[in-house]
Amino acid sequence: MFETAPDPTGRPSETAPHPTGSRPGAAPDPTGRPSEVLREIGPQAPGESGVRARIRFHQSWYRRHILGLPRYGSTEPHSGGRAMGSILHPDDAAAGRNFTTPAAERLYLDRRRAGWGVDPVRCTGYLTSSQALTINLLAPLKEDPAWAARVLSGLLDREITAVSGLEIEYAPRRRSLHLGDMTRLDAWIRLETGSGPQGLALEIKYADRFSSRHLRVAENPRYRELARTTGLWDLDDERTRSRPVNQLLRCHALATHLWLDPSSAEAWLAEQLAERPTNGPMNGPADRRTERAVDRTVDRTADRAGSDDGPKTPPTVLVLHHPDDRSAPKTVGLYRDVLTRPELLKVSGLDGLVSRMAATADSAYQRTVAQDLRIRYLDHGPSDESWEEHRITDS
Structure with missing residues (x-):
């Protein structure tokens, strides 16, 4: 499907017309007609x-x-x-x-x-499309978990040893066992660190704004119970009921429910192994290291299911936005104000992620991927x- 492109990244040929976006002598038409x-x-x-x-x-x-x-x-x-x-x-x-x-x-x-x-x-x-952006950003990292670990280590300022699961547009298959609504995560990632596994939910914005869909989470007993057991939000605070923070709160709540429920964590990790191909680009040394990390985590999670010593740290939410978008950081600030553990909320421009991809690239292919993303989006x-x-x- 990329038969017209000269290399695997789909970069244009040397004959692609006028890469600077202008032709010699081009000037605005004095009549006001488009050139x-x-x-x-x-x-x-x-x-x-x-x-x-x-x-x-x-x-x-x-x-x-x-x-x-x-x-x-x-x-x-x-x-x-x-x-x-x-x-x-x-x-x-x-x-x-x-x-x-x-x-x-x-x-x-x-x-x-x-x-x-x-x-589609x-x-x-x-x-x-923000969905296309999400796929373009994360697909190369999903196929090279070691690169993903390097990128996210720098972006989150923590030592990540492996990325053992990465799903896009993720929602649990049986919503009725979770929070019961239609909330889904742009990306849901499992990180392996020296101090144990950690969860990361991504919310990625390009030309779109945060969803205007507003759910009354304070009236949902499942959100109430999650807020009570984690202490992350006071759902009686009017600020948590405001429209601007609704999407981020719902995404964080879904990620937290998935993460702190041992059966959910075990099922998700099992899906990662079941969906892993038996051949192709995900079967190299880096991926085998990640598979061993997943195996260990599945074993730990299964052993701890139903006990009190399982992973208890709620997941982090990372919001990525276009650097010229001034509204996204304001929305993040409003959500941070109602979050009792603000360290669980991170925000970065898309340029931060792409710069980390370029800085941690260890092959010509990876450097080309980062450069192409910069040309396309930044x-x-x-x-x-x-x-x-x-x-x-x-x-």
């Missing part, structure tokens, strides 16, 4: 402004000038069927062009086979000239 460059980049969302508009434009530019794709797609019919430069043409979406590596496409396909959880239209066709410089032209034309 040929802007017409190729494609339509933008009317009325959109701020970081979301800039992200959408960069992804439209990326489609044309890095992926080299002249055609663009449109929103779904129920959303108006509006042509948009930041949406891939259906043929290109079907060819996997929204994924930055073959590993990402494999992870997407594996997750689709596992059941409901990823949006947005994930394959919308260049601004470095707006090459599209600045076209963006300025768009702003002038659109004003």
Whole structure:
């Protein structure tokens, strides 16, 4: 599905058109009409402004000038069927062009086979999709757990010896045994450290905001019991009932319930082993080390099931956001204010994660992966000239 790309990361060929995003002599049309460059980049969302508009434009530019794709797609019919430069043409979406590596496409396909959880239209066709971002970021790390451990050690400032489980868009298969709602985690990761296993939930934002869906957790007896037993939140505090913190609280609560329930931990780890392929890129020395760590953890968890000496430290939540997004850190701050253990909440720009990937890369392939992610999601410089032209034309 990457037959047009010259290497495994899907990087464009040397003939990809105008990688700087402009043509010699290109200038705004004095009549105010879009130039040929802007017409190729494609339509933008009317009325959109701020970081979301800039992200959408960069992804439209990326489609044309890095992926080299002249055609663009449109929103779904129920959303108006509006042509948009930041949406891939259906043929290109079907060819996997929204994924930055073959590993990402494999992870997407594996997750689709596992059941409901990823949006097949947005994930394959919308260049601004946070789900596609999550897959593009984490797939190379999932296939190389040793690299994942190095990256997360630096990002979380703790010594991680192995990453023994990583799932995207994770929710328990039997919600009725947990908190009973539709909350799911962007990523759910099990870390092995010198002091024992630790849980990590990721919430990843790109051009989207925190969910506006608001559940009355204070009226849910399961959330009440979890708050009582962990002491992480006071659900009688009006701040915990506010809409801005609702999504982060629900995600943290789900991760905590999964982590502190021995039967949940054992079942999840068993799934990691059951889903592990018998051949392919996950069967190297690094993965065998991780498999041994998983085996040890399953044994420990099984031995401790139903006892009082099992793992008791609640999981950490890490929020990753675009560095130009000013709203995400504010929301994180509001949630930190209602969390009795604020050290369990971390926040980082996406640039922090990608920089750690680059700094800990130990092969040319890994360095290329990190560089491609930076071009795709963070470095707006090459599209600045076209963006300025768009702003002038659109004003």
